[in-house]
Amino acid sequence: MKFNIYLKALLLGFTIIFIASCDKDYNEIGADVIGDNDNHYGFDVDSTKTVKAYNLAIGPVQTNNLPINALGSYNHPKFGRTTANFVTQVELVAADPKFYNPAEVDIDSVYLYIPYFIKSSKTVTDSETGDSTYKLDSVYGGTSRFKLSVYESGYYLRDYDPAAGFQEQQKYYSNQNSMFDGSKILFEGEALNNNTLVPSQNEEFFFKSTEYKLTYQKDGEEVIKERKAPGIWLDLNKEFFRSKIINAPAGKLLNNNVFKDYFRGLYFKSEPLTSSSSDGAMAMLNFKQGKIVIEYEDETSSSDTTRKKKSMTINLGGNSVNLFENAESPEFASALTNANPTTGDEKLYLKGQQGSIAVIDILNPTEIAEMKNNNWLINEANLTFTIDKTAMASSEEPYRVYLYDLDNRRPIYDYYTDFSTRANTKFNKALHGGIIDTQKVEGGRGIRYKIRLTNHVRNLIKNDSTNVRLGLAITESISTVSNVKLKTPITTGSSTSSTIDRIPTAAVMNPLGTILYGSKPVSSDPDGEKKKMKLKIYYTKPD
DSSP: OHHHHHHHHHHHHHHHHHHHTSOOOHHHHTSOSSOSOTTTTTOEEEOOSOEEEEEEEOOSBBOBTOSSEEEEEEEETTTEEEEEEEEEEEEESSSSOOOSOGGGOEEEEEEEEEEOEESOSOOEEOTTTOOEEOOEESEESTTOOBEEEEEEOOSOOOSBOGGGTTOSBOOOBTTOHHHHHTTOBOBTTBOTTOOTTOGGGTTTBOOOOBOEEEEEEETTEEEEEEEEOSEEEEEOOHHHHIIIIITOOTTTTSSHHHHHHHSOOEEEEEEOOTTSOOOEEEEEEOGGGOEEEEEEEEEEETTEEEEEEEEEEEEEEEEEEEEEEEEEOHHHHHHHHTOOTTTOOSEEEEETTTTEEEEEEEOOHHHHHHHHHTTOEEEEEEEEEEBOTTTTTTSOOOSBEEEEETTTTEEOHHHHTOOOOOSSGGGOSTTTEEEEEOTTSGGGOOOEEEEEOHHHHHHHHHSOOOOOOEEEEEOSOTTOOOEEEEEEEEEOSSSGGGEEEEEEHHHHTOOOEEEEEOSSOOTTOTTHHHHSOEEEEEEEOOO
């Protein structure tokens, strides 16, 4: 009998290794490794064990110095509107720049450029003009418009917290809009990107997928100096930079420590268009790739008065904060308000940024003892979450969800034992799962997320591991397993260990949401029992 058990386990291992070696697209990766057949290579299957899940609103969350940040105002049909603002310090590329005759410096242009994420290097190129159009990544809402204003920030972003004796990093939170908005500095009563001639740069901004061309005039002809991939491109007020940079007081541009206190950065403010029914748009951006370029003409040197064209670059660098304003839909707000930790919820509303997670409990002590006493050999254990296809029919769906140890704020053991990789790192650890499964639905809509927690369950039975609560969250990057603090810790029980004070960083980096069937069957749905989330355990045991 033992031989048969080991033979089955060996066959399973070879199957997993074979499939892991295949280079599949994410929709294929999201499918079963060893199928839905309850025979499962002759293994017994159990789907009756305890599983309970409920919704949890996370509230304001720490958002300083995230790897990527959101900008825009987007109305999700199910979750409501989120408006994302951003504040960042700026840094001189070359400290202590020299302007040899400041009074006669002629500024040709000042522009701000922040590249978008591109889905691939392939472009559609106009054969006549040579202009290219790209397919953008991490832009939601397409070319819908919103108002974008850029101001000088008047708030100094500290490195360390004086309240902690400067021993801890200063924390800033997603709901501190009023603090930064109240500190913004207008130049001559306007934003720095106020351009009445080009509404697409401010009053009706949208994320363009076409490239930008830097040109100059030669013999009366326009010559293309450089082509840049799509990104935020804003012409900024030249007179502000003449005052702030060219005519800066002595010593203010000496180094970046001094400069960051003198020019405290930029504040990007997004606003929905009130005169339009547009849902708006939002993009995830790596602001640290952004820069301000000042093109100007000055004397060549202190001893040579010949005028020469020059440029100066200021990077968007240093500390930063992403800010969110949520106007939750009645449906989403009701789901969070009426969450039931005792019985579990019929549907799970997962939302990134300043959104929500699900809290999950599996297996009670009696069930664990039963499996241990019956000498179960766990071949596979997985959680399956069915997507509410009707609710999500018109919405962008997140590629991946992340299951983690909520009590200890770390991945579960199955995360660490999955070494599978893909060309797109978002789909690493595919065997552990959590990737959306779209392969069984026409049109590429998702049907479910499936996560393997085989080793987690094995440890509960074999090693008497603590049966911790699990968290389920949207994730932007499965490789990012760090956490950020909640502004207000959430107490979900009587013990200190039940307090939730952090969530995964990658959840804050993703603006999307999804609606899943929960652990409690939807009472009004005849298929509610079939659709509810399931814990399936495939096992063998001695006769």
